[in-house]
Amino acid sequence: MxxxxxxxxxxxxxxxxxxxxxxxxxxxxxxxxxxxxxxxxxxxxxxxxxxxxxxxxxxxxxxxxxxxxxxxxxxxxxxxxxxxxxxxxxxxxxxxxxxxSPKKDIKEIDSELILNDVKAIETRLGTIERYIKKGASTQEREELERERALLTRLEGSLESGIPVRQIPLDKKEVEKTRNYSFASGxxxxxxxxxxxxxxxxxxxxxxxxxxxxxxxxxxxxxxxxxxxxxxxxxxxxxxxxxxxxxxxxxxxxxxxxxxxLGLISFLTANEHEARAWTVKAGTDALHAAGTVHKDIQKGFIRAEVISFNELASVNFDTNLAKKKGLLRLEGKDYIVKDGDVILFRFNV
Ligand SMILES: Nc1nc2c(ncn2[C@@H]2O[C@H](COP(=O)(O)OP(=O)(O)OP(=O)(O)O)[C@@H](O)[C@H]2O)c(=O)[nH]1
Ligand SMILES: [Mg+2]
The missing domain is CATH 3.40.50.300 (P-loop containing nucleotide triphosphate hydrolases)
Known part of the structure; x- marks a missing residue:
């Protein structure tokens, strides 16, 4: 990052x-x-x-x-x-x-970023035009036309001064625009x-x-x-x-x-190391395990999870946390939260 x-x-x-x-x-x-x-x-x-x-x-x-x-x-x-x-x-x-002149300065910075993105879009639109003319297959053509529609829409917004980061996009469009790495996005x-x-x-x-x-x-x-x-x-x-x-x-x-950046930390701790790990918000337990080690992801059985605050509330006594039902066993699909203290169980 x-x-x-x-x-x-x-x-x-x-x-x-x-x-x-x-x-x-x-x-x-x-x-x-x-x-x-x-x-x-x-x-x-x-x-x-x-x-x-x-x-x-x-x-x-x-x-x-x-x-x-x-x-x-x-x-x-x-x-x-x-x-x-x-x-x-x-x-x-x-x-x-x-x-x-903060407002003017902010505008000026956006204009600089936007200008760069408009140039990138124009180049790509030119390429798309050439591909279509050259006679792409029907399937390719449909895809190119979809891309052209998206780029044209973005260009319109950019030209009226709206940076990519403020243009509402659905998940697929976000994925697509990521490939262009737009500066104003x-x-x-x-x-x-x-x-x-x-x-x-x-x-x-x-x-x-x-x-x-x-x-x-x-x-x-x-x-x-x-x-x-x-x-x-x-x-x-x-x-x-x-x-x-x-x-x-x-x-x-x-x-x-x-x-x-949409990042959160989960925590692991033992006598060797106490550590915070970075994942994107929305990451599941399986992929969180993968950030610790690929083998843990491969052999994933389950995750023992407790939030840091809950663990602190029982004075870091894991046995007491278990008795009180605060320590949860979670599967692969569990969405990791900021401050989760996790112990991964896995097979090698
Ligand atoms: N009063 C005040 N002056 C500041 C502040 N931050 C920076 N300055 C002053 O503004 C001038 C420019 O600061 P720099 O950090 O060199 O700014 P810069 O963006 O790196 O400047 P360039 O590299 O010349 O574009 C210096 O004289 C700083 O002392 C601030 O928070 N308050
Ligand atoms: Mg400087």
């Missing part, structure tokens, strides 16, 4: 990347892409590790890459992103002194990057944007958060208390991206 940071000039991309990567340098070298791996902090894993005296704890990770500019040169690099983190400037531009987290002067503006904008399909929002003062993050713990706490600050924190941001 990879999320990419993209945005307009001086919106705070490099500052955000430094916060997420724990780096202190002021910015990437000009035009340089930078990659970091962030872990999805999960207190439940640490708690399980304590209970089971696990030797190791393992958290899910997500790659985050900073794209230095939003240009047609860089667009191929963002197309395979699973999510985009888009900082939006809500402070006066330190170079031009221009006031923020990638889910977006708008990071409303504000200073003190624009805090309220950012919060109001977050409310308004939150209803858009395929997007999430987070108001944050990235520069301040980076400054706080680079302080020793006691100094940071002092500042937070003194100025009544409410930092969002990099962990919360990363969790937001994780959720935006």
């Amino acid at each position: 990879i999320a990419r940071i993209v945005g307009l000039r001086r919106c705070g991309k490099s500052t955000l990347f430094n916060l997420l990567s724990g780096r202190e340098e002021t910015g990437g070298r000009f035009g340089e892409k930078r990659l970091t791996v962030c872990r999805i902090a999960d207190k439940r894993v640490s708690q399980l590790a304590e209970v089971y005296s696990s030797q190791k704890t393992t958290f899910p990770e997500i790659k985050i890459e900073e794209i230095p500019e939003l240009s047609s040169r860089m667009l191929p690099d963002i197309k395979d992103a699973d999510a985009l983190i888009v900082p939006v400037r809500l402070f006066d531009d330190p170079v031009t002194r221009e006031k923020p 990638i889910p977006i987290l708008y990071l409303l990057n504000h200073n003190d002067d624009y805090k309220e503006t950012a919060e109001a904008l977050a409310d308004r944007l939150s209803s858009l399909a395929g997007t999430d929002t987070l108001p944050m003062n990235v520069k301040l958060e980076l400054e706080l993050a680079s302080l020793p713990d006691d100094e940071r706490r002092e500042l937070i208390d003194e100025f009544e600050l409410e930092p969002v924190g990099a962990d919360f941001l990363i969790k937001k991206v994780y959720n935006l």
Whole structure:
């Protein structure tokens, strides 16, 4: 899984990347892409590790890459992103002194993504036309015509400024559009990057944007958060208390991206390792088993499942959980939930 940071000039991309990567340098070298791996902090894993005296704890990770500019040169690099983190400037531009124009900026970013998708659609429509003319078989022809109808519909919406992520599609169409990896179809987290002067503006904008399909929002003062993050713990706490600050924190941001991707974690724990595993929401027990090990999937018998909160409610006493009927035996088709603690039973 990879999320990419993209945005307009001086919106705070490099500052955000430094916060997420724990780096202190002021910015990437000009035009340089930078990659970091962030872990999805999960207190439940640490708690399980304590209970089971696990030797190791393992958290899910997500790659985050900073794209230095939003240009047609860089667009191929963002197309395979699973999510985009888009900082939006809500402070006066330190170079031009221009006031923020967040709505205009958001539009501009969408236009750039949309333009790229329209070009891709036009190319594909041309190819379809040629195939049909060349005399495809009836079956091929029907398929091509269906594809052409879908692409034409998408093109119409795009041309009126609606990004793919906001176009209602059925399951089959979603599957089809995935093959094209449309840039405007990638889910977006708008990071409303504000200073003190624009805090309220950012919060109001977050409310308004939150209803858009395929997007999430987070108001944050990235520069301040980076400054706080680079302080020793006691100094940071002092500042937070003194100025009544409410930092969002990099962990919360990363969790937001994780959720935006439709990902959930299930947990496993024993004396060797306590671990959170990533699956798409809606994954069944059989495939969840496969993420742990292919052999467990092949030899799957059943899954012993309890939610983390239920397990915590009996003080992590599995026997008591069994007595109370909280520990369930689930089959292959059981849909795994976030925070399920699972023990897979399998044959080798
Ligand atoms: N007040 C304020 N200034 C910020 C914030 N985030 C970034 N800045 C400032 O805005 C300027 C640009 O920040 P960068 O992180 O370099 O932005 P960028 O998007 O990487 O910029 P380019 O790479 O030049 O496009 C710097 O002077 C930052 O200090 C913020 O949250 N609040
Ligand atoms: Mg930069």
